[in-house]
Amino acid sequence: MTEERLSFQAEVAKLLDIVVHSLYSDRRIFLRELISNASDACDKLRYEALTDPSLREGAGEFRITLRVDADAKTIEIADNGIGMTRDDLIDNLGTIARSGTESFVKQLQAAGKTGDANQIGQFGVGFYSSFMVAGHVEVYTRRAGDTQGWHWTSDGGGEFTIGEAEVSAPGTRIVLHLRDDAAEFLEPWRLKSTIKTYSDHIAIPVVLLGTEEQDGETKDTEETLNEASALWTRPRSEITDEQYTEFYRHTAHAFDEPWHTVHFKAEGAIEYTGLLFIPSQKPFDLFQPERKTHVKLYVNRVFITEEAPDVLPSYLRFMRGIVDSSDLPLNVSREMLQHNPVLRKIQNGLVKRILGDLKKRAENADEYATFWETFGAVLKEGVYEDQDRRMDVLELARFRSTTADGWVSLADYVARMKTGQEAIYYITGDDPEVLKRSPQLEGFRAKGVEVLLLTDPVDEFWINSVPTYQDKPLKSAASSAEGLDAVADAEDEADKTDEEKAPADQVEALAKALQESLGESVKEVRPSSRLKESPVCLVAEDGGMSLHLERMLKNAGQSGMGLGPGAARILEINPSHPLIKGMAAKAANGGAGSGMLADMGQLLLDQARIVEGEPPADPVEFARRMSSIMAGAL
Ligand SMILES: Nc1ncnc2c1ncn2[C@@H]1O[C@H](COP(=O)(O)OP(=O)(O)OP(=O)(O)O)[C@@H](O)[C@H]1O
Numbered sequence: 001m002t003e004e005r006l007s008f009q010a011e012v013a014k015l016l017d018i019v020v021h022s023l024y025s026d027r028r029i030f031l032r033e034l035i036s037n038a039s040d041a042c043d044k045l046r047y048e049a050l051t052d053p054s055l056r057e058g059a060g061e062f063r064i065t066l067r068v069d070a071d072a073k074t075i076e077i078a079d080n081g082i083g084m085t086r087d088d089l090i091d092n093l094g095t096i097a098r099s100g101t102e103s104f105v106k107q108l109q110a111a112g113k114t115g116d117a118n119q120i121g122q123f124g125v126g127f128y129s130s131f132m133v134a135g136h137v138e139v140y141t142r143r144a145g146d147t148q149g150w151h152w153t154s155d156g157g158g159e160f161t162i163g164e165a166e167v168s169a170p171g172t173r174i175v176l177h178l179r180d181d182a183a184e185f186l187e188p189w190r191l192k193s194t195i196k197t198y199s200d201h202i203a204i205p206v207v208l209l210g211t212e213e214q215d216g217e218t219k220d221t222e223e224t225l226n227e228a229s230a231l232w233t234r235p236r237s238e239i240t241d242e243q244y245t246e247f248y249r250h251t252a253h254a255f256d257e258p259w260h261t262v263h264f265k266a267e268g269a270i271e272y273t274g275l276l277f278i279p280s281q282k283p284f285d286l287f288q289p290e291r292k293t294h295v296k297l298y299v300n301r302v303f304i305t306e307e308a309p310d311v312l313p314s315y316l317r318f319m320r321g322i323v324d325s326s327d328l329p330l331n332v333s334r335e336m337l338q339h340n341p342v343l344r345k346i347q348n349g350l351v352k353r354i355l356g357d358l359k360k361r362a363e364n365a366d367e368y369a370t371f372w373e374t375f376g377a378v379l380k381e382g383v384y385e386d387q388d389r390r391m392d393v394l395e396l397a398r399f400r401s402t403t404a405d406g407w408v409s410l411a412d413y414v415a416r417m418k419t420g421q422e423a424i425y426y427i428t429g430d431d432p433e434v435l436k437r438s439p440q441l442e443g444f445r446a447k448g449v450e451v452l453l454l455t456d457p458v459d460e461f462w463i464n465s466v467p468t469y470q471d472k473p474l475k476s477a478a479s480s481a482e483g484l485d486a487v488a489d490a491e492d493e494a495d496k497t498d499e500e501k502a503p504a505d506q507v508e509a510l511a512k513a514l515q516e517s518l519g520e521s522v523k524e525v526r527p528s529s530r531l532k533e534s535p536v537c538l539v540a541e542d543g544g545m546s547l548h549l550e551r552m553l554k555n556a557g558q559s560g561m562g563l564g565p566g567a568a569r570i571l572e573i574n575p576s577h578p579l580i581k582g583m584a585a586k587a588a589n590g591g592a593g594s595g596m597l598a599d600m601g602q603l604l605l606d607q608a609r610i611v612e613g614e615p616p617a618d619p620v621e622f623a624r625r626m627s628s629i630m631a632g633a634l
Pocket of ligand 1: 033037038041079081082083084092093125126127128171172252253254
């Protein structure tokens with residue numbers, strides 16, 4: 001039989017190098033990984049056999065078997081699941097299909113360098129974890145429905161071999177040739193306790209095959225090591241936290257602890273069981289454009305799909321786990337699940353349950369903060385996507401703000417609004433610390449008015465879909481400062497008077513002069529009531545696109561849509577600032593030195609742009625003007 005020698009994908013070779021050479025604190029996880037794969041393989045075949053029963057003809061019950069050969073120093077893990085074709089072997093065991101592979105391997109390498117063995121264990125390297133204990137791995141496999149079997153081998157270096165092989169029945173058998181330092185796994189008790197710890201939740205029996213001497217004869221023995229019933233069908237009181245965690249890790253292909261577990265049975269018009277988890281760490285694909293959800297759908301304990309679009313809405317795509325219903329037909333095809341009314345009802349029930357649980361967990365602010373920091377940006381999508389539950393999601397949202405440390409809810413905000421304050425103010429941007437110091441907020445700061453700092457890209461989108469919260473309008477502090485005058489001054493501000501300001505007619509003249517010299521670069525120049533320390537700032541038109549959104553779209557290459565810089569920007573000038581006062585006096589003086597005024601105006605506009613995190617319109621001109629004005633000051 002011919003054997004082909006092939007190279008691993010570069011990332012796999014790197015990963016293997018780390019797996020082989022790092023010291024794991026807990027090498028037992030190789031068993032969990034291989035059993036988890038075997039169980040998935042059985043689920044896949046069970047599903048395919050629903051439409052093509054011939055795939056399972058002659059096959060017995062699904063089961064996963066373990067066999068130890070102490071003399072040969074091997075462990076075999078075998079299943080009668082879906083099996084693999086030659087191409088499957090190359091794709092599945094020669095490459096890493098997961099998204100973000102490169103960054104995954106980089107993180108793993110970094111963890112390997114720091115020697116943080118526990119951290120490596122959390123990455124979960126699936127099948128490749130075999131090489132933690134084995135110097136040589138063989139895979140015998142045959143795809144259900146095929147007659148040809150295959151033999152795959154590797155010693156964990158850069159290469160693997162594939163050749164044809166006689167494989168008597170569909171399924172996969174993995175033979176691990178243990179390294180000397182892993183001989184402990186030849187002990188049956190070691191295998192048994194490992195299965196109990198990590199794989200008890202697996203719904204398919206995991207059977208240890210062996211022999212024993214009886215009356216001078218050698219007899220075959222079989223011992224089932226796990227409970228072998230679907231975990232979600234067992235009563236909650238009989239399931240330990242560890243079992244929930246291991247089940248989560250298996251279904252989610254994750255390695256962290258769940259932050260929250262929901263296990264319930266819905267009874268009534270539609271019956272279903274949900275066992276769902278909120279991870280504590282961000283899954284890799286959270287911000288991929290497909291925004292796929294990952295809850296596995298079962299019908300009467302038969303795995304149907306992980307891709308049913310309607311099990312959960314996209315804004316809950318961080319959830320993991322399973323839903324099992326007896327109210328869907330077993331032969332439901334994945335296509336039939338599109339817009340399925342039963343599934344819609346299940347979705348409604350699940351969403352209600354999850355949001356309800358989150359509300360309860362939010363009572364513990366510290367714990368909730370860890371959830372919010374990990375998944376808040378995703379959950380907020382629900383504000384504009386789920387019209388029916390917009391307010392529920394909004395109640396769960398938390399924000400940074402100018403006056404409070406930590407996270408603030410809208411209810412907190414409203415409860416401490418200032419006397420005379422009618423609106424909820426927010427500002428959007430990239431960095432809360434920079435936003436806090438924005439000139440646009442000077443007036444708000446002076447009056448002690450709290451402003452919410454919205455720094456997730458998604459904020460730009462949902463915010464416009466919520467006109468009011470508890471009857472208070474939500475207003476951008478970066479456009480209108482309208483309403484600020486009605487708020488009582490903070491004590492130390494109250495004694496400042498209009499006398500400190502430039503006379504209104506002079507300010508008017510300056511605004512006009514600047515408007516003329518700046519031309520198209522701004523929509524309007526107007527005196528400001530919000531500025532206290534800065535001479536100028538840029539604001540967006542009331543109800544118009546925020547400066548931050550404009551920048552986001554520009555960065556995304558959408559400036560061709562007439563959203564060029566300055567599309568609707570207003571330059572506000574501060575009539576109490578010494579510089580503006582001086583310029584106003586000059587402007588009122590009949591345009592004396594108008595060339596210099598124009599240069600100053602341009603410099604002030606560029607300065608306002610820089611404060612917004614943008615480059616000056618023309619850096620060369622900016623430098624020339626700056627030098628010329630500095631020279632004049634000497
Ligand atoms: N026993 C098996 N039977 C059939 N296919 C298998 C078996 N073991 C592995 N595979 C295939 O190989 C793929 C890669 O397995 P691997 O364990 O490396 O990753 P995974 O299970 O997809 O994800 P994770 O890294 O979370 O474990 C699987 O997705 C599956 O398609």
